[in-house]
Amino acid sequence: MSNAFSSSQDVHINASIRAIHDEAEEQLDVESFVDEPESSAEVVIEPRIRSVFFIFGCAQLLPWNELITATPYFLSRLAGSSYQSTFASYLSTSFTAVSFLVFIYTTSTSSQTSPAKRIYVASLTLAFLTFMLAMTTFMHTSRSFFVSFVLANSILQATANAYFQPAAIALASLFGPIAVQTVMSGQGAIGVIVSLIQVLSATASVWGTSPGTPSALAEDGAAEARSAFAFLGLSSIFLVGVTASFAWLTVQPAYKAVIDPFEHRQRRVRSLSASMSERVGLISGGPIAASETKGQIMRVAKANITYEIAVAYTLIVTLVRLSLHVRGDTISDV
Numbered sequence: 001m002s003n004a005f006s007s008s009q010d011v012h013i014n015a016s017i018r019a020i021h022d023e024a025e026e027q028l029d030v031e032s033f034v035d036e037p038e039s040s041a042e043v044v045i046e047p048r049i050r051s052v053f054f055i056f057g058c059a060q061l062l063p064w065n066e067l068i069t070a071t072p073y074f075l076s077r078l079a080g081s082s083y084q085s086t087f088a089s090y091l092s093t094s095f096t097a098v099s100f101l102v103f104i105y106t107t108s109t110s111s112q113t114s115p116a117k118r119i120y121v122a123s124l125t126l127a128f129l130t131f132m133l134a135m136t137t138f139m140h141t142s143r144s145f146f147v148s149f150v151l152a153n154s155i156l157q158a159t160a161n162a163y164f165q166p167a168a169i170a171l172a173s174l175f176g177p178i179a180v181q182t183v184m185s186g187q188g189a190i191g192v193i194v195s196l197i198q199v200l201s202a203t204a205s206v207w208g209t210s211p212g213t214p215s216a217l218a219e220d221g222a223a224e225a226r227s228a229f230a231f232l233g234l235s236s237i238f239l240v241g242v243t244a245s246f247a248w249l250t251v252q253p254a255y256k257a258v259i260d261p262f263e264h265r266q267r268r269v270r271s272l273s274a275s276m277s278e279r280v281g282l283i284s285g286g287p288i289a290a291s292e293t294k295g296q297i298m299r300v301a302k303a304n305i306t307y308e309i310a311v312a313y314t315l316i317v318t319l320v321r322l323s324l325h326v327r328g329d330t331i332s333d334v
Contacts, residue, residue: 057186
């Protein structure tokens with residue numbers, strides 16, 4: 001008898017909690033309809049705004065590309081040391097591992113905060129860290145310190161980039177599918193741009209040298225240092241430009257028309273969440289909310305599984321390419 005009473009009580013509690021959730025969602029749906037008269041898919045994006053999102057797409061993959069491109073310079077600084085054969089592995093592992101862990105947090109909290117602050121802080125941080133890497137071409141330190149500095153820099157870049165990417169995508173999604181497509185176009189274009197800049201900076205690093213000079217340059221790493229400085233310097237300027245372009249975007253009427261309803265909805269969500277938590281707490285411990293959140297995450301993961309596999313394949317190919325490149329350099333040095 002007591003078991004039956006307990007079971008019926010649990011059913012009543014669960015029904016009450018679901019009713020509270022449904023009531024909150026209904027309020028949000030009504031407010032969304034009232035506060036957002038124009039669908040985000042119907043927002044007309046002028047070419048200048050699209051160019052900003054294209055720049056965002058380029059900036060998202062720039063930190064990883066700049067570290068790969070600067071790897072020959074890093075290895076030239078470690079020539080003949082025990083770090084040379086393993087440094088690239090440490091660099092790629094630390095960057096990708098930290099990116100993965102921080103991405104979990106930033107993605108899960110992207111809907112709880114305005115993307116503007118994250119884009120500002122992350123882009124400026126990336127610009128500063130890239131500039132610091134460029135400055136290492138003028139500094140002569142011990143190899144142990146150099147390894148520690150570069151690895152710490154890469155970890156910080158991975159962290160900043162993990163904040164920047166979800167924020168940029170979240171902002172683009174508010175402008176609709178065209179903005180998201182533009183961001184992805186920038187991600188695809190950055191590889192071509194980086195390759196072009198790499199060729200130009202490498203050519204400039206040996207410009208004006210005599211035919212007999214390159215061997216001497218290879219021994220002391222001067223050519224690699226000049227090439228890395230040119231590339232990292234341009235990357236720093238570009239990242240500052242990312243911040244400037246976003247500052248320009250925030251004063252545009254189209255930005256305010258999109259972001260104001262979003263921020264109002266966020267404030268209302270936080271208010272309703274606090275109210276709902278108090279009401280659920282009076283009824284039960286409420287494991288249902290956690291299970292519903294987990295279910296939503298799993299549905300999104302399943303919907304994006306094809307894209308996740310594509311990104312994973314791209315990173316695997318990139319890492320294999322980097323590993324073969326580093327191994328070839330090590331063998332040639334021996």
